[in-house]
Amino acid sequence: MNYKNILHITSLELLTSFRNPIALAINLIMPILMVFIMGNIMQPLFDVAENGIDQFSILYHNQDDGPFGAAFDSFIHDEGSGFLNVIEMPIKTIEESISAAEYPAAIIIPENFSSLILYGETTEIQLIGSGNHPIEESTLKAFVNNFSLWTNTPLLFNDVIQEQNSNKSQSDTTKAFNEVFDDFGNSFIKEEVSINSIQQPINSFQFFAASMLVFFLLTSSMGIGCSLVDDRKNKTYKRIFSFQVKKSEYLLGKIIGNSFIAILQAISIILVTYFVFDVAWGQQYFGITILVLLIIFIASAIGILFSNLVRSSGALTTVLIIIFWFMAFVSGGFTGSPILESASKFTINHWAFNAFTSLMIGGELKDITGSLMVLICLALVLWTLGLVSYNRRASYE
Incomplete structure (x- = not known):
């Protein structure tokens, strides 16, 4: 060469x-x-990811009276208590308040939330943002996503319940799930929940x-x-x-x-x-x-x-x-x-x-x-x- x-x-x-x-x-x-x-x-x-975020208020309405609706109630009031001031309002009032940009965001749980999850159907948590508070909205989205990730865990229990109760009605299935939920409580989601999931060490x-x-x-x-x-x-x-x-x-x-x-x-x-x-x-x-x-x-x-x-x-x-x-x-x-x-x-x-x-x-x-x-x-x-x-x-x- x-x-x-x-x-x-x-x-x-x-x-x-x-x-x-x-x-x-x-x-x-x-x-x-x-x-x-x-x-x-x-x-x-x-900065938010590194130092945390100051508490901010959100609007909330839960139309579901099933186990997953109750689980989200517990989730948002317990896990979100450090940074969320949850204000419960009717849906119509929520829409008016968000349109007027009085609050950064709102969460609405649909009435068939638990039943759809129990039957393996697609459902969603409605997250409404005002568009004027990107940091708060991003934080709330990450928080809700953590609950979405958690719902994959009890679905494993639900699969077993459905197989064992294939001839039972939805109410029986819900009751069986509630028994499992009562046994495990909320403890199995504690380690997965973190509002700083987007945090970078830089x-x-x-x-x-x-x-x-x-x-x-x-x-x-x-x-x-x-x-x-x-x-x-x-x-x-x-x-x-x-x-x-x-x-x-x-x-x-x-x-x-x-x-x-x-x-x-x-x-x-x-x-x-x-x-x-x-x-x-x-x-x-x-x-x-x-x-x-x-x-x-x-x-x-x-x-x-x-x-x-x-x-x-x-x-x-x-x-x-x-x-x-x-x-x-x-x-x-x-x-x-x-x-x-x-x-x-x-x-x-x-x-x-x-x-x-x-x-x-x-x-x-x-x-x-x-x-x-x-x-x-x-x-x-x-x-x-x-x-x-x-x-x-x-x-x-």
Whole structure:
């Protein structure tokens, strides 16, 4: 392998990047700007998660006289007593008060709530928000969701009851359930109930510094991808190989050049957020370095792979932007919490972000072993696909 060829291609790649200082500046400034905007917008929500929320009043009406209606009564008055001032009102009065924005939100339990659950049918707790108190409404939604999660537990008892009482009426089934409920009381829901289920052990600027770092490192794949596509389209690819330059030397030079820009971007994000936004990145500098390089390694593989699947740099940029934004939203990188918890585990952002935040709050390398293993496996798969497609495409050039 001729290292002079690699160095020459790397220098050309860097020269091309630095010839457009505006684009380079945008790449360095945009992540910082995003951290500033998102960190400030989401700070109240993170403050609530960290420090708790002051007690606020809500309107409440329970039309159900079954076991689950009674369970929710107990739930909202006992578990919610620390932050909810529950005011019971008729439905008509509730609608008028919420429309007038006199209260942040209201909860209405439908009259067939228990019967539908007992028969395994779909039902819902009606949560009405005024739209003027997003923090209170989000907190109340999380609180109600905790009850929804809990209802899955007694349904297991209900399945057994239904089988044992298949010839009995609904009232008999309800009575049987009440006997189970009386035996267990409310004790089996205590550990699951937490209004701070959205709580993060980091502040908003730490959260978005980590998420923006992952997001923009992944977008570095567009640099190498577009460069490869443009070289192929402009016949530069053929001219380079008319000299004694190996495909591996050419590709390695491209990777190093684009990785240098990505590393520069990562350093700027970490340093600026540390000094300007007081973001604590922890003491595991080696771990953070490994993560940064691993994500860049993955991004390079993505760029190489997609450069062989599309015919123009514009198409490549569009496709990758859609993919990266989708992964960021699903994993919660732009929202503060995952939109789809189960689906987020299939994104690169989820594992990379979790690893960064673990190190931020004082974790060690052993604490992120799982995330590192997943990222390494993803890197190997993507690089295998990327190199196979690259070699196949190059053989036809």
